[in-house]
Amino acid sequence: MRKTLLFAFAVVFSLGITAQEAKIPKINVKTLDGKSISANDFANDGKPFAICFWATWCKPCLMELNTIADLYEDWQKETGIKIYAVSLDDSRTVTRVKPLVNSSEWAYEVILDENSELKRAMGVNNPPHTFLCNGKGEIIWQHAGYAPGDEEHFFEAIRKAIVDSAISKQ
Amino acid sequence: MMKKGLLIALVLFMAVGTANAQGVLGGKVTGSFQMDMQVSREDTLIGSQKVAEKFLSNAFANILYTNGDFSAGVRFESYLNPILGFDSQYKGAGFANRFVSYKKDFLEITVGNYYEQFGNGLIFRSYEERNLGLDNAMDGAKIVAKPFNGITLKGVIGKQRYYWEDVWKTDNGLIRGGDLEISLNELIPSLANAATRLSFGGSFVSVYEKAASDYVTIADTLYQRQIPENIGAGAVRLNLSHDFSNSQGSSLNIGAEYARKGQDPNAINNYIYRNGEALYLTAGYTQKGLGVSLAAKRIDNMSFKSRRNEVGNMLSVNYLPAITRQHAYSLMAMYPYATQVNGEMGIQADVMYKIKKGTALGGKYGTDVKLNYSRINSIDKQPIDPSQTIKATTMGYTSDFFKVGKDLYFEEINFELGKKFSSDLKTSFMYSYQTFNPIASGHEGEPFVYAHIFALDGTYKVAKTSSLRLELQLLLTEQNYGEWATGDWIQGTLEYNLSGRWFAAVTDQWNYGNANGDKTHYYNVAVGCTFNTTRVQLSYGKQRKGIMCIGGVCREVPASNGLFATITSSF
Numbered sequence: 001m002r003k004t005l006l007f008a009f010a011v012v013f014s015l016g017i018t019a020q021e022a023k024i025p026k027i028n029v030k031t032l033d034g035k036s037i038s039a040n041d042f043a044n045d046g047k048p049f050a051i052c053f054w055a056t057w058c059k060p061c062l063m064e065l066n067t068i069a070d071l072y073e074d075w076q077k078e079t080g081i082k083i084y085a086v087s088l089d090d091s092r093t094v095t096r097v098k099p100l101v102n103s104s105e106w107a108y109e110v111i112l113d114e115n116s117e118l119k120r121a122m123g124v125n126n127p128p129h130t131f132l133c134n135g136k137g138e139i140i141w142q143h144a145g146y147a148p149g150d151e152e153h154f155f156e157a158i159r160k161a162i163v164d165s166a167i168s169k170q
Numbered sequence: 171m172m173k174k175g176l177l178i179a180l181v182l183f184m185a186v187g188t189a190n191a192q193g194v195l196g197g198k199v200t201g202s203f204q205m206d207m208q209v210s211r212e213d214t215l216i217g218s219q220k221v222a223e224k225f226l227s228n229a230f231a232n233i234l235y236t237n238g239d240f241s242a243g244v245r246f247e248s249y250l251n252p253i254l255g256f257d258s259q260y261k262g263a264g265f266a267n268r269f270v271s272y273k274k275d276f277l278e279i280t281v282g283n284y285y286e287q288f289g290n291g292l293i294f295r296s297y298e299e300r301n302l303g304l305d306n307a308m309d310g311a312k313i314v315a316k317p318f319n320g321i322t323l324k325g326v327i328g329k330q331r332y333y334w335e336d337v338w339k340t341d342n343g344l345i346r347g348g349d350l351e352i353s354l355n356e357l358i359p360s361l362a363n364a365a366t367r368l369s370f371g372g373s374f375v376s377v378y379e380k381a382a383s384d385y386v387t388i389a390d391t392l393y394q395r396q397i398p399e400n401i402g403a404g405a406v407r408l409n410l411s412h413d414f415s416n417s418q419g420s421s422l423n424i425g426a427e428y429a430r431k432g433q434d435p436n437a438i439n440n441y442i443y444r445n446g447e448a449l450y451l452t453a454g455y456t457q458k459g460l461g462v463s464l465a466a467k468r469i470d471n472m473s474f475k476s477r478r479n480e481v482g483n484m485l486s487v488n489y490l491p492a493i494t495r496q497h498a499y500s501l502m503a504m505y506p507y508a509t510q511v512n513g514e515m516g517i518q519a520d521v522m523y524k525i526k527k528g529t530a531l532g533g534k535y536g537t538d539v540k541l542n543y544s545r546i547n548s549i550d551k552q553p554i555d556p557s558q559t560i561k562a563t564t565m566g567y568t569s570d571f572f573k574v575g576k577d578l579y580f581e582e583i584n585f586e587l588g589k590k591f592s593s594d595l596k597t598s599f600m601y602s603y604q605t606f607n608p609i610a611s612g613h614e615g616e617p618f619v620y621a622h623i624f625a626l627d628g629t630y631k632v633a634k635t636s637s638l639r640l641e642l643q644l645l646l647t648e649q650n651y652g653e654w655a656t657g658d659w660i661q662g663t664l665e666y667n668l669s670g671r672w673f674a675a676v677t678d679q680w681n682y683g684n685a686n687g688d689k690t691h692y693y694n695v696a697v698g699c700t701f702n703t704t705r706v707q708l709s710y711g712k713q714r715k716g717i718m719c720i721g722g723v724c725r726e727v728p729a730s731n732g733l734f735a736t737i738t739s740s741f
Contacts, residue, residue: 022198025236026273028314033411033421034353034367036322057496063596063629070535070593090297091290092491095425095452096520099461102419103522104538115287115297121241123202123232123740129703144703144740147667149635 022139024051025121029086030112032098039111039118043137044082048161050154051131052108053124055088056096061128064146068154069106075155079162086111088119088127132157135165197237202740204300205229208253210732215690217715218729226253228260230300239273245283255727256303257482259333266331267307278314283307286326288349288373291489292429292448293403293474296330304483307331308345309338320356324349330476330485343379343401343476345487365415370408377401377476377487386563395563398433403446403474403488405429420457426450429488431474435563437481438473439512442566446471448490461522465493468515470549470569493518494544494580497602499625500679501643501659505606505651506717507546507580515574516546538588538598545582546610548575578618581605594631600624608651611717621647639665657683672699679714703740708733 026040042049052068054061065085068075075081085108087097094114101110113119122131125144132141132154141157143150207227212220227250234243248263249256269282285307287295298305310328317323326347329337351371355361381397407427414420431446447470454463474488490509493516497503521541525532550573553560560566584602591597602623608616624644631637641663650656660682665675679692694711715729 022200022236025241026239033413034369034409035356036353057498059498066588090491091287091450091489092493093496095454095463095465098421098423098454099456099463099520099522101461102456103459103461103524103540105459105524115285115291115295117285120232120285121234123200123234125202125204125738125740129740142703142740143700144705144738145700147670147673147700148629148631148637148639149633149667150670152635153670 023137024133024139025118027113027118027121029118030114032101032110032112037111039121040137042084042133044080044135046135046165047080047082048132048134048140048158048165049082049084050158051084051086051122051133053086053088053113053119053122053127053129055127056093056100057089058127060146063148064128064130064150065106065108066104067148067151069104069108071151071155072107075158079158081158081162083108084111085109086113086118088113088116090114090116130154132161134161134168140164197235197240199233199235200741201231201233203229203231203738205737206253207735208730208732209734210254210730213712213729213731216692216712216729216731218712218731221254223251226251228253228256240271242268242270244268252303254730257333260303262334264334266305266334276316280312281310283309283331284312284326284328286312286324287489288324288347288375289371289405289407290427290450290491292427292450292472293373293405293431293488294326294345294347294349294375295486295489296326297489302483305331306484306486310345318357320353320358322349322351322353330487332477332484341380341477342485343377343487345375345377345476347373347375349373365413367411367413368409370406372404372406374402374404375487376403377474379476379478381478397435397478401432401434401474403429403431405448418457420455423452423454425452429472431472434474434478436473436475436478438475439471439566440560441562442471442560442564444471444566446474448472450491459524459526461520463520465518466516467491467493468549468571469509469511470513471511471566473511494546494582495542495584499600499623499641499643501645501661502584502600502602502623502625504623504645504659504716505580505604505619505621507606507610510546510548510579510610513549513551513569513575514546514579515549516544516579518542518544533589533591535590538586540586540588541583542585543583544580546579548577548579549573550575577607577609578605579607579610595628597626597628599626606651613651616651617649619647619649619651621645621649635669637667639663639667641665657681659683671701673697677711681714705736705738707736709735 024039024042026038028036029039030036054065089097094112128146130143131139134140140161209225210218210221212218229248231246244265245267247266249260250263252258252260267283269280269284271280285296296306296308308326308328308330313325315323329342329344332342353369355364355367378400381399384395384397385392386395405427409425411423427450429448433443435441435443449468451466469490472490475485476487477485490511492507492509494507523539525537527534527536531537550570551567553567554565582602582604586600588598604621606619626642629637629639643661645659661679663675663677667673675696677694681690684690692712692714694709696707696709698707710733713730716727
């Protein structure tokens, strides 16, 4: 039985690789003001956007998002990128999310994934984990962890995504 | 049952895959993988035990298939044998989790294993913390319905995971639950963009667990004890927020949840028949550059498990968040606080402020200031029979709701300063003063611990994508706590990151006040590399005995001395 199952998954898996890029799953999450939305509806007017998983208790996450926050205005001017910052804080620490976001003056779209449903569905092991999606919402780049300087690689990927999406529109 | 479930999952999965116009080819497969490996040897100095197997490993692989509104997945886990600190009952390998889920119109149906949470989780939360070895996944069915905008109905039925046990062959409790949430602003179109937002909800959970006949002799007469087989719990909640729509972006929010639980004599509450109760209140105010949040909590006899004799971390039906700060620095987390499910009341306050750039204190980039205070006490408990302590099989005790209990469990005040000197140099400083009652970790009768803890952290970018990080921590205390935390501690870490791909770190945690003297160094050398989503990390050194906590749930981690490797990957 197990062998059959493994085989079935191996087949599907090998087919899956030849298929298109993975999309964002239809998982319900909440915005900071309590609106319920589907992660599948994350969008940026047909332009690429990014999803960054983080938590208030995760130091490298704060380092990453604080670093990008200082660059965000310039990044947006140049590329029009939009970042969804998905918090994995559960009911213990979720009350700290809004104060932290506002006191840090982050301009991201902050999303709450209180029971890690989206985290699991997107195959995230540990935060920070960053995804870049093209205008169609397909995942085209992802990176786990953060070390100072990683934002440079991230921005390169964003620039490339903007160029690619401009080409595919022609 | 497990095999049957797998078969059904597979058939459904194939059927949908081929019936869909896109075929299986249109579907997407994603997944994640983690493997931890450990080799540890005996070290009497730090209390590291001999590992008979010499090599230990835990591995997890998640494979998820998505095709439009359909998704299915499996998780394979292996513990051969479990790494130190994980329960030996995890020993083994197999498919720990499998599910099929489908969304149609306003319904979402999941069969197999799933996770879910009602409100704050006070009466129901199914979740996993892989690094704690905690997984209370449900096995059964779940329905989520959104018949109208703004109304969400959830229904769950099933049993919880217990290591590798075939849950359908055990007498573990069957959980049934429902939840309703109404968001007024989504329900009433004219309020869609109102500055004030209101949502409220309610939930109910019932656990059925068969009870064996139990007899008790009172004054020479044999009585049969009434053990409730159905245990019910209910909760109501409310969330209110208001946006002042001013240039400062000011907003206010208030949240409240109250839960009650029926008679549930169990191993954790010493088999008393008193009803359980929990209240969780939160309030927050934020504006640009400032955030304030307050939380208050009162818990009375709220242990809720799907097996009345279970005492460990498994089979918890609910989740009672600890309202103390979750620390990232290891010495700050030396005395972690875990929620006292039998009774506690506490408060927490946070103030976060950014001193504006261009001011004397703010400098060129602004300075981040964070203040946090928390205090947790016992609740008032008056035994039913004043001559006795709280006795099993009775109503236990009475409690004055508003009276703070006389025992302090935990108190902490901490502040953190974050300062960026240039785009290349960032530093932060943190200080914490903690008062810790060992009783909160089950160490009754041990003296209180008072500790001053300092942490200094600096990151310097040596090149565009390379950096150096230095971290210094100091813990000063007069008290001893257990055998692994006696005297003062100092810790230094130096880390080098090369082009976002390679990293190397050296750490030494020195327990310099320890009776074993200067030999108690917990050194560790680590190297690793990251390639997109794959991380490989190898470390060698000593790990102190301690407690690892995530979200207020803790497990003891034994001391170890040796090699540790972790591989994580996502696709």
